[in-house]
Amino acid sequence: MTFITYSLSLFTKEKMNKILYIILISLFSLTVFSCSSDENATTTATTDDTTTTTDDTTTTTDNTTTTDNTTTTDNTTTTTTDTTAPVIAEVTAITTPTTDTTPSYTFSSDEAGTITYGGSCSSSTTTAISVNNNITLNTLSDGTYSDCTISVTDSSGNVSNTLAITSFTIDTSPKVFVGVGESGNIVRSSDNGSSFDNASSPTANKIYGVTFGNNTFVGVGVSGNIVKSSDNGSSFDNVTSLTANNLLEVTFGNNTFVAVGASGNIVRSSNNGSSFDNASSPTANGIYGVGFANNTFVGVGNSGNIVRSTDNGSSWDNATSPTANNLRGVGFGNNTFVGVGVSGNIVRSTDNGSSFDNATSPTSNTLRGVTFGNNTFVGVGASGNIVRSTDNGSSFDNVTSGLPGTSDYNILGVTFGNDTFIAVGKGGNIVRSTDNGSSWDNATSPTANIFYGVTFSE
Numbered sequence: 001m002t003f004i005t006y007s008l009s010l011f012t013k014e015k016m017n018k019i020l021y022i023i024l025i026s027l028f029s030l031t032v033f034s035c036s037s038d039e040n041a042t043t044t045a046t047t048d049d050t051t052t053t054t055d056d057t058t059t060t061t062d063n064t065t066t067t068d069n070t071t072t073t074d075n076t077t078t079t080t081t082d083t084t085a086p087v088i089a090e091v092t093a094i095t096t097p098t099t100d101t102t103p104s105y106t107f108s109s110d111e112a113g114t115i116t117y118g119g120s121c122s123s124s125t126t127t128a129i130s131v132n133n134n135i136t137l138n139t140l141s142d143g144t145y146s147d148c149t150i151s152v153t154d155s156s157g158n159v160s161n162t163l164a165i166t167s168f169t170i171d172t173s174p175k176v177f178v179g180v181g182e183s184g185n186i187v188r189s190s191d192n193g194s195s196f197d198n199a200s201s202p203t204a205n206k207i208y209g210v211t212f213g214n215n216t217f218v219g220v221g222v223s224g225n226i227v228k229s230s231d232n233g234s235s236f237d238n239v240t241s242l243t244a245n246n247l248l249e250v251t252f253g254n255n256t257f258v259a260v261g262a263s264g265n266i267v268r269s270s271n272n273g274s275s276f277d278n279a280s281s282p283t284a285n286g287i288y289g290v291g292f293a294n295n296t297f298v299g300v301g302n303s304g305n306i307v308r309s310t311d312n313g314s315s316w317d318n319a320t321s322p323t324a325n326n327l328r329g330v331g332f333g334n335n336t337f338v339g340v341g342v343s344g345n346i347v348r349s350t351d352n353g354s355s356f357d358n359a360t361s362p363t364s365n366t367l368r369g370v371t372f373g374n375n376t377f378v379g380v381g382a383s384g385n386i387v388r389s390t391d392n393g394s395s396f397d398n399v400t401s402g403l404p405g406t407s408d409y410n411i412l413g414v415t416f417g418n419d420t421f422i423a424v425g426k427g428g429n430i431v432r433s434t435d436n437g438s439s440w441d442n443a444t445s446p447t448a449n450i451f452y453g454v455t456f457s458e
Helices: 002-035
Strands: 043-049 064-067 090-092 104-111 111-116 132-136 143-145 151-152 168-170 179-181 186-189 207-213 217-222 226-229 237-239 246-252 256-261 266-269 287-293 296-301 305-310 328-331 337-339 346-349 367-373 376-381 386-389 396-401 412-417 420-425 430-433 451-456
Touching: 090 143, 090 151, 090 168, 090 186, 104 420, 132 266, 179 207, 179 217, 179 376, 207 256, 217 256, 256 287, 256 296, 287 337, 296 337, 328 376, 337 367, 367 420, 376 420, 420 451
Parallel strands: 207 246, 207 451, 246 287, 287 328, 328 367, 367 412, 412 451
Antiparallel strands: 043 064, 090 104, 104 132, 111 151, 143 168, 179 186, 179 451, 207 217, 217 226, 226 237, 246 256, 256 266, 287 296, 296 305, 328 337, 337 346, 367 376, 376 386, 386 396, 412 420, 420 430
């Protein structure tokens, strides 16, 4: 019994040992397996993104590769295209009118490029630089040019704004003096006033005043008679007039002819003298003289009346006058209007004709006309009287005219051109001065008729 009990106990112990041994081996195996697991991991990610943006400006390609500890390669290519057009502008316009048949013109460009010409103008200069560009136009004939254009194309093909060249006139015809007078008489000089010849006239009426503008001569006279010439004063034609009043003087400014006359009558033309319309007048007094400057028309007349217009002669207002004497003529120079009249009265304005003051006069003779040239005012009048001022019309001195001092030699009109003063009057007399009005000589005249007015084709 004891033996059996012992054997059973031994058997049980051995069995338990085997079980424990198996458990230990299992645990050891699990431990070894767990430790042999290596967390060494490799991650590879590849991203290939290609982005293309099209706006006529930029193209971008982005290739990115990430391996292991995020290694990145970024290859970017950028291309820029110029889409900005040049900007051009006028710097110096062509002098008008001009006798130069190959005039110069200056414009600016903010880019270099190729010049393209349009209209009637062209030039051998076809390359622009990115500053001021001075070009010489190819030979042009006499005429007015208002259709000429310029553009610049840069190296990328961008075309600038189209620049219109300011309108200009080429006139190579000889400059002439034209005088008008009794019985529709019209005379003309092409030798700087040394001698005059008769021009063709369409009327036998007195012509009191004449002026020049836009390559056109316009004369005015008795019963509203108006004549014009577009062939440099060689021949004249009648123009339709809206008044029967005597028209006594005419002037030109801002592409407008303005004529004045009896009973405060004022007429104007904005179509180069082809037709005239009545303008509003603030007076019924006769207006004997009219001038233009600084965008202002100024008329002078009876009882010291002075009128002015700043809207191209459409409407007029009275200006302040220092005299009640009749005024007969008005001129302008150096920002000063000067009016002359009976009893040698001289008035002047330095505020664009708004108000006038008396100036010092050396004569009591009636002064009929006044003009300006080479910083000198010259007035003319009764008995061959000529006065001049070199201090901007503040004071005047008498000058020897070379004519007898009698009423048969009244001087009625005066003008200036090409460094020459020309004065005309009774008996067909014409005198000229080439020394700024200091001395005068007789010019050859084709008539004994009275001359009332004279002008120059500037």
